[in-house]
Structure formats: structure tokens, C-alpha cells
Amino acid sequence: MKSKTDISEHIEKCGERLSRLCINLCRDHHDAADLFQDTCLRALKYYKTYDASQEFEKWIFRICVNTYKSTLRRLYNSRPLLFGSNDEHDEFFEMIPDDDDTATHEEYKELLKAVKRLSEKYRVVVVLRYFNDYSEKETAEILGIPTGTVKSRLNAAKVLLRKEMEHEE
């Protein structure tokens, strides 16, 4: 039987990754915090429907994406990309690995802008696929859409990102 501490333990374990998912989905870190909280409250509400044989993380990620898509989407899409402060902005980009010559921080900033400009259906697929290195199949499971759709949306999203990035140069 699930105890009252089960879910808080679960959230504690996947909290950082859930934070990351919220940040990636939202354009604004304050919205991301709201999304995180809303997701946790919904998870609480429906925790009794959680099947312990499933991965909790995928379960709550699905709730997070659904929450994003259903309730708060209007808010998220109405605001410009915003960091709470310059420090927050700098700290965010400093976390990006720079152990190779893949890209400059300027390029990452442009990429982040481009990702945030993607329409929801593309952004959600990109975020899930790359933030956690989920396979296309796993991404499809979380979103409840066919794997083929994930694949085609990823390809389309990358075409759009590429165009956006090259246009910025």
C-alpha cells in the first residue's frame, strides 16, 4: 500500500529532472516553478491511480506535459523568454557542458530561443527526447502518441531549429 511518504520520496528523487522538464517546457522560470508545483499537486491528487509497476518518473512527466498542455499553456505562450535575473541567466548557461567544441554559449542562447519559439507540439517532443535522452518510443509513450508521429515531429522540429539558427546568423 502506498504511504503518504511514497510520493514525496518519489518527487525528491526525480525533482531535479522534473525541474529541468518544467524549465525546458516553459518560457519563463517563474512559470516553470508554477508548472512544477501544479504537476506535483496533480500527481498527489491522482497518486492512487499510479501503478507502482510503472516508472514513477515517466508517470509524473506525463502529468507534467499534460498539465502544461491543458491548463497553463496560455500563460506560458503569452510571455517573452525571461530569466529572473542576469545571474540566473548566466548560471543557466554555465551549466551547459563545454567539454568540447560543439557550440559557443552564443549559439546555445540562440538555440534556446529557437526551441522556445517552436510550436507546442514540436517543443514538447524535442524537450522530452533530448532532456532525458528518451528514445522515440519512450517519448511516444509519455505523450500518448504513435512513435512515428514522434519521429516526424522531431525531424520537422530540427528543420525549423536549423532554419531559425541559420537565419539568426
Added chain:
Amino acid sequence: MKSKYNDERLDKMLGNLLGSEVPEDLQFHNELSGEIIVAVKNKEHNTRGKIITVCASLAAVLCIALPVYGQLNSNKPFDDTETSVSEVVYDEELQKSIDEFNEDRADFGFISIPLDSSENYRKFVKAPEVENYNTPEAGILLSLGLIPYKITETEGKELFVKVISAGGKTVFTEDAYVAGYDKEGNINYLLHTNERITEEEALNLTETDQFKGDANSRAGFQKIVSKFQNKDAPVKIDGITVREALDADTEFEVKTGELHAFVRRNGELIPVNFFELDYTVSKKLRVPEDIPDFIKVSSESGKTSYFGIFAYDCTKANSVRTSLSVKENLWPV
């Protein structure tokens, strides 16, 4: 010209950007953990008081998926140990059926929702007195052997609804049905409401065998919807061109909805889905005789509207889109 951002590089950049660690002050769970524990305590307290296990019987049921939001947020908590069958049944006939068949609603995963008096509750009457049997919804219900039944005052009554496990899908609430079957397995009444009992919720549900076909039916319906949403290509259903490709500036709107239902056949709950497509364009695009009979067409002020309900038998490995004329093949009694 070859792109500077080839697939491999873009993949790497996206992985670095979206997959990197989150700075400490942006790890929201650090601030939330205390809140969660409080919320859990509150929730447990409220839920225990509000969710009822109804010790009653129901010969057979038909219902759609409903999130439990309204239930958990009801202002009318009641104690499951003190609530008797007579206090919670929706109406006398339902009670009669429960007594007669000695079955337990809880076995079907029902949740009881208190109702207020509302004109939004649709009033059905028994055949042949039904006034409007020509709607697609009524047609589907009737083809399933469901006989609409009149209901009137709802004040103080309760509606029994069920959260259907739907393969991890989000289920939104639009309508609710509760139906009863007689001894021969025929549905002898149906209660229906189109009142929004609960708010739309991002409800996550786990997969069960009962609903294993849902993903197929949903995907099938989404495929149809996507055809209508694509301006650039003609829409063909069953080989018939329903709509030609649209001009770039043509305005159109696609409304969709879905209704999840269980039908009980031979002692088993059989999941079925109904999907609705409501589609309007700004000009007439196709002669009516080419439209399949399960899509209704109407024109007004230069606008052509299409409306169709697609039904799926979720028990099939590959769900089947169907019109009313072949439904008997899907749900044999």
C-alpha cells in the same frame, strides 16, 4: 549549401542545452518538499471522507471517463461507513436494479458525485416517445441497444461515474452516462448528463486490459482529424473524397471531442469509444451525394459544416472506424 548545423551537431547541442544539470536555485523540489507532505496529509484526510464505496449492485453499466477532480473538491463530504444504498442511488429504478441483481457498484470502480438541481441534465424518455432520435448520438446509443430514459429532478441525487483506465491517456470530461440492463442483458434505462461535473484535468491513467485497444482507436481518430486539418491535401474517407484541397486563405475550424464508454455484454464490461468531429469551412466544397452517410453536412451563409461521430470497438486489436450501418458487426449481443 550544407547546413552548419547538421543532424549530429544539432543533436549534441540539444542534448547539452536541454539535458544539462539545473542550477541549485532552479531545483523547485527543494522548496516544495514540505508543501507536498502537508498536501498529502490534507488530501488523505479529505479523500477518506469524500470517496464512497457504495455497497450496492448494478446489473450493468455504461459510463464515460470522468476525472475525480469534482469528487475530491466536493463540499459535501460523506462517510462511506455511514452511507446506505438508499441514500446514494440516483433514482428509484436504479435502486431497483441494484437490489435485483445484487451487484456492487464499487466492483465497477464507480465514484459517486452529488448533484444539484440543474436544467442542464438532458431529459430522455423511453421509446417510442423520444422526440429526437435522429441525432447521431442517439443513433449510436440506440444501435447499441441503449434505450434513452427520462430523468427529471436531480437535486439531492447522485450520479455514479467511473474513471476509465485508458492506456495512459488524458481523459477529459464532457458527458456522463449510467445505464442499467435487465435480466436478458438489454439496457432498460439510461441516465445522461451533459453538465460539466468536473473541470478538465490532466488525469493520468494506467493501462488495463480492458482498455487495451484505446490507443489504436485514438490514433485512428487523430489520423482522420489530421486529414481535415491539412489544407494542402484532399480529405478521403473510405475512398470517397470528402473535401478537396483548400486555398491557402480558406478559413476552417475543426472541433473534436471524445466519449469513452463501457458497454456490458455477456457479463463483461466492453470498452467502446465515440469520437466526434465537427468541421466547418468558409465555402461549399463538395456535393452532398459524395459524403459518406456517417458524416452529416449542412450549409448556411456560404459555410459548409460537417459533423460525424466515429465509433470504435476498443476490444479489437485494430480498432475499426465505422458508420452506424455496420455497427452490429462490432458489438454482437
